[in-house]
Amino acid sequence: MADAAETETPEDDDIPAGHALGGGEGGDDLSDEWNSMVGEEEGEGAAAGTPERILNQDEIDSLLGFSMADEEGADKSGIRAIINSALVSYERLPMLEIVFDRLVRLMTTSLRNFTSDNVEVSLDNISSMRFGDYLNSIPLPAILSVFRAKQLDNYGLLTVDSNLIYSIVDVLLGGRRGTSAMRIEGRPYTTIERTLVQRMIEVVLQDAKAAFEPLTEVDFALERIETNPRFAAIARPANAAILVKLRVDMEDRGGRVELLLPYATLEPIRKMLLQQFMGEKFGRDNIWEGHLATELWSTRMEVSAVLDEIRMPLGKVMNMQIGDTIYLDASPDSPVEIKCGSVPLTEGRMGRLGHSVAVRLNSPLSTRAKQKLMRSV
Structure with a gap:
């Protein structure tokens, strides 16, 4: 019971x-x-x-997004994810991913020709981060190259880590295959090492130019080589930038190349980078464009036929009386200048059409005059 x-x-x-x-x-x-x-x-x-349920340490770490085991992991959750999303929140640039995929293919071919070795280039990650955070995260020693994008009128940063530097030097100077590159820590890079790495950087910049060429013409010119991140400041620490991490493998040797482009550098071509596919149009209305072109062609503009111009003192002009005569250095056969405001357009000859005085044009509008008119409009 x-x-x-x-x-x-x-x-x-x-x-x-x-x-x-x-x-x-x-x-x-x-x-x-x-x-x-x-x-x-x-x-x-x-x-x-x-009784109230008490969270254990693992649940608290998961809620806050902090984990001692994976401090540098890309996946973050909880409060940390909210904070990081507020720090760098920029729009995605689909066309930029296509450009860097093209860069990987070009670098694979060019570095094989440059090193005469079997080279494999892979794209590790494309991310957005603060420029100051990136400078603080660069593992030293490293070589930082500052380059200038001429058409975009701004700068970028290309970082080569120590492993790739010693691997490139070892390959170019005839090091044995199957052995890892020798690393000597605690000393600055020699002139030979810097020169060889600079040649590789120039090859990468040429490939970057070719990668951007289908989208827009951009010339990347190497400005200087630095070994101290403090001297490679091309933007403010709080400015956001695109970071591209590329992995270069040469059999059992290799390293990493990191390409940093501030958002200010990409701003002139932002609309192109927003495209989902090459040649996509943004914000264009063909009907409105046709209507605007029709109205422009039918717009009336006042032009002046200038027979001659003379200069005289202002005092003489102020003292002119009724009956005074101004003599011009123009004859019936002198050319007449056609102007729109202060912009000279072309020249012509004076004549008569019916009962009206007319001017016959001798030449079409000059290209310079058209440009001035467009700027004035």
């Missing part, structure tokens, strides 16, 4: 929430579990004696 009573007890709704079932420690555990179930069903109306 006692067992039957204990079996039917959990179904009885008249038992108090804090009553221990079955006695002993097992009864206390069963009572606590029952109280928690009642609290979940009743919400805020649960009994006051229901």
Whole structure:
């Protein structure tokens, strides 16, 4: 009978929430579990004696987004994800990914020709980050090259890590295959090492120019080589930039190349980079363009036929009286200058058409005059 009573007890709704079932420690555990179930069903109306659930350390780390095991991981959650999304929140540039995929293919071919070795280039990651954070994250020693995008009128940064530097030097100077490149830490790079890496950087910049060529013409010119990140500041620390990490593998040797382009550098071609595919049009209405062109062709413009111009002192002009004569150095065969405001357009000859004085044009509008008119409009 006692067992039957204990079996039917959990179904009885008249038992108090804090009553221990079955006695002993097992009864206390069963009572606590029952109280928690009642609290979940009743919400805020649960009994006051229901114990609150305490989060463990793993749940707290997951909520806040902080994890000591994966501090540098790309996947972040919780509050940290919200904070990071507020720090750098910029629009995605689909065409830029296509450009860098093209850069990877071009670099694979050009570096194979440059090193005469089997080279594989892969794209690791494309991300957005603050410029100051990137400078602080560069592992030293490294070589930083500052280059200028001429058509975009701004700068970029190309970083070559230590592993790739020693690998390139070893390959170009005839190092044995199958052996890792020798690294000598604690000393600056020699002139030979800097010169060889500079040649590789020039090859990469030429490939970057070819990668951007289907989109727009951009010439990347190497400005200087630095080994200290403080001397490679091309933007303010708070400015956002696009970081592209490329992996270069030469059999058992290799390293990483990082290309940093500030958003200010990409701003002139931002609309092109927003395209989903090459040649996409943005914000253009063919009907409106045709209507605007029609109205421009039918626009009336006032022009002046200038027979001659002379200069005289202002005092003489102020003292002119009725009946005074101004002599011009123009004859009936002198050319007449046609102007629109202060912009000279072309020249013509004076004549008569019916009962009106007319001017016949001798030449079409000059290109320079057209440009001035467009700027004035």
